[in-house]
Amino acid sequence: MASNSDHDIVLFVKAGSDRECLGCCPFSQRLFMVLWLKGTQFNVTTVDKTTKPKELADIAPGTNPPFVLFDGEVLTDIPRIEEFLESTLSPPKYPSLSPVHPESYLAGNDLFAKFSAWIKCKPDQPNQETLMKRYVLELAKLDAFLKTSLDASQESRLFLDGDRMTLADCNILPKLQVALVAGKKLHDFDLPDAFDGIASYVKNAKACDEFRQTCPDDEEIAWYYGGPKPKPTKRV
Known part of the structure; x- marks a missing residue:
């Protein structure tokens, strides 16, 4: 993570099976990625909802992770947190993470809901x-979007909006990771070969620390959806 330290920032994320490791929460990972991509210095604290420390309850009573403590102010509601970070940690010192193409925000917007309905059945x-x-239909829509040119000067791209990660990727990638991992581990579901756009997208994302290092272990994802309790190894 970068060394910019203009602000005192703490990100509180959902804890996993041992109450310390990263838990299965795409919304926690979403904010983790945003802060990492911003290049600002911040701390991450995992929170187990069943044993929330008293001092944390005093800071944010009734609030479950993820949330952010920014210069002493508690920020909740993920879209509002993103909006706040985008406006506060802004250029020229910090990169803008807003997509250039508005349609990138909508890519895969129904995928997680359809996955959740299926995996729980x-x-x-x-x-x-x-x-x-x-x-699978939602996967097909996402795959088609990834293969659709958004700019006449660029035939292919690494991520949803172009060759850099944006807020759109911070939203969909954690959900996609959960869906693919849980689908494989619980229902032996493999991503169809025809969806090579998604396969390349995930491969590109895993080449970036901002995504790879913020993912929970696969076993944590499986455990969340009813799999065996893992032996956690990833800590923050």
């Missing part, structure tokens, strides 16, 4: 196949 339930098809 037991295999023997009659609507399981229908829910899976709806999830």
Whole structure:
């Protein structure tokens, strides 16, 4: 993480199975990525909701992670936090993370809802196949978007909006990671070969510390959706 230290920033994220490691929470990872991409110095604290420390309850009573303590001010509501960080940590010192193309914000916007409905449905339930098809349809839409040119001067791109990560990627990548990992571990679901746009997108993201280092362990994701309790290794 960068060394800019104009502000005192603490990000509180959901803790995992051992109450210390990174938990399965795409919304926590979303803010983790935003702050890392901004290049500002910040601290990360994992919070177990069942054993929330008294001092934390005093700081943000009734608030569950993720949330941000910014120069002593408690910030909740993820879209508002992003808006605040984008306006406060702004150019020229900090990079803008806003997409150039507005349609990038909408890419994959229904994917996580369709995935959640499918993954929570037991295999023997009659609507399981229908829910899976709806999830696959959303994957197909995202794959098509990634293969669609947004700029006449650029035939392909690394991320949703171009060759740099933006707020749109911070939103969809954590959800996509959860969906792909949980789908494989719980239902042996592999990303179809035809969705090579998504495969390349995830590969590009995993080459970046801002995404790779903020991901929970795969076992934490599986455990959240009913898999065996893991032996955590990733801590912050």
